[in-house]
Amino acid sequence: MSDLNPTPLDLTLDGGALTARLVDFPSVSGDEQALADAVEAALRGYPHLTVDRHGNNVVARTNLGRAERVVLAGHLDTVPIADNLPSYVDGDRLYGCGTSDMKSGVAVALRLAASLTEPNRDLTYVFYDCEEVEAHRNGLGHLVKDHPDWLAADFAVLMEPTGAMVEGGCQGTLRAQIRLTGVRAHAARSWLGDNAIHHAAEVLTRLETYEARRVEIDGLEYHEGLNAVRIDGGVAGNVIPDECVITINFRYAPDRSEAEAEKHVREVFDGFELTVTDFAAGALPGLAQPAARTFLEATGGRARAKFGWTDVARFSALGVPAVNYGPGEPDLAHKRDEWCSLSAIAETEERLRGWLAG
Known part of the structure; x- marks a missing residue:
């Protein structure tokens, strides 16, 4: 393995070479300090930027008095390394942990x-930690809570892997548990009990016959989904169970509020005991905003809905329309053989540069 000791970042390297340098800075969630230090030091070398830091989150801004401000944001952390460091190049592919998710996007920014x-717009660059772990550790969430003024903008681009295609907004997600009860008894005398697992049939039937809504927002079609993702029940091989718990996950379009999403789920499972255990609000794409329209034109004019939740929702909660756009391939994220196309890195930078410097 080559030397992975941290050295100063050279931001004049081409996008592929800088991505490789970032990848060779191991920064598994919770261990981003060395990379955050290097990013901060590199950015402080440019007098046109004002640089602030909060924990392992680095924010750099221009202050030119432009009519619009745009945020470019990316997380510094990766999932655990899977024998995929150091990085290496094979043809147009740069391999290594975090190449797609999302050090290629960080390199472009x-x-x-x-x-x-x-630039023709004032710019805010945000580099944050702990995106790949529990939400309460998320560095962007810490900035939203402690320094929301640093994130004030008219539009934001989260440089998550999208295959160099705009993905608008994101879905919301709700998780809930449905608890089914019965009466415990010996399996040899089952008629003396009431099997809680059997009561799951009605819940599963409602899920099986559920018709997921499709809705168009800003020209993008979001496809909702309501599914069982876990079933827990049973006591022993000779006992009629008196409890069964079904965990469901509702992925909902961003035109629904959290309250509306919960109301819908409760209506679907009317008559059952349901407890919501987790919520994450979605984010509207905001493609009707002037900055978004010009951004879409500059990046090829094509967009699709984001199926899944990303940190664009944090910007949406601040009233900042946001999209996902980065050179990485989402299907390669977290894989042992993760890679990113060098040409996609160059293309993403060229398009963003044309939008921001034109």
Whole structure:
């Protein structure tokens, strides 16, 4: 294995080479300090930027008095390394942990931060920690809570892997448990009991016959989904169970509020004991905003709905329309053989540069 000791970041490297340098900075969630230090040090070398830091979250801004402000954001952490460091190149592919998710996007943002001294919009660059772990550790969430003024903007681009295609907004997600009860008894005398697991049949039937809503927002079609993701029940091989718990997950379009999503789920399972255990609000794509329209034009004019939840929802909660756009391939995220196309890195940077410098 090559030397992975941290060295200063050179933001004048081309996008692929800078991505490789970032990948060779191991930064598994919770261990981002060395990379955050390097990012901060590199950005402080550019006088056109104001640089702030909160924990292992680094924020750099231009202050040119432009009519609009745009945020480019990316997380510094990766999932655990899977014998996929150091990085290496094979043809147009750069392999290594975090190449797609999302150090290629971070590299593009860092190069733009260093080189766009007179952008046509004021820019805020956000590099944050702990995206790949529990939500309460998320660095962007800490910035939202402690320094929301640092994130004020008219539009935001989260440089998550999208295959260099705009993915608008994100779905919300709700998890809940449905608890079914019965009466415990010996399995040899089952008629003396009431099997809680058997009561799951009605819940599963409702799920099986559920018709998921499709809704168009800003020209993007979001497809909802309501599914059982876990069933827990049973006591022993000779006992009629008196409890069964079904965990369900509702992925809902961003035109629903959290309250509306919960109301819908409770209506579907009317008559059952249901407890909501987890919520994450969705984010509207905001493609009707002027900055979003020009961004879409500059990046090829194509967009699709984001199926899943991302940190664009944190910007949406601040009233900042946001999209996902990055060079990485979402299907390669977290894989042992994770890679990113070098040409996609160059293309993403070129399109963003044309939008912000044109």
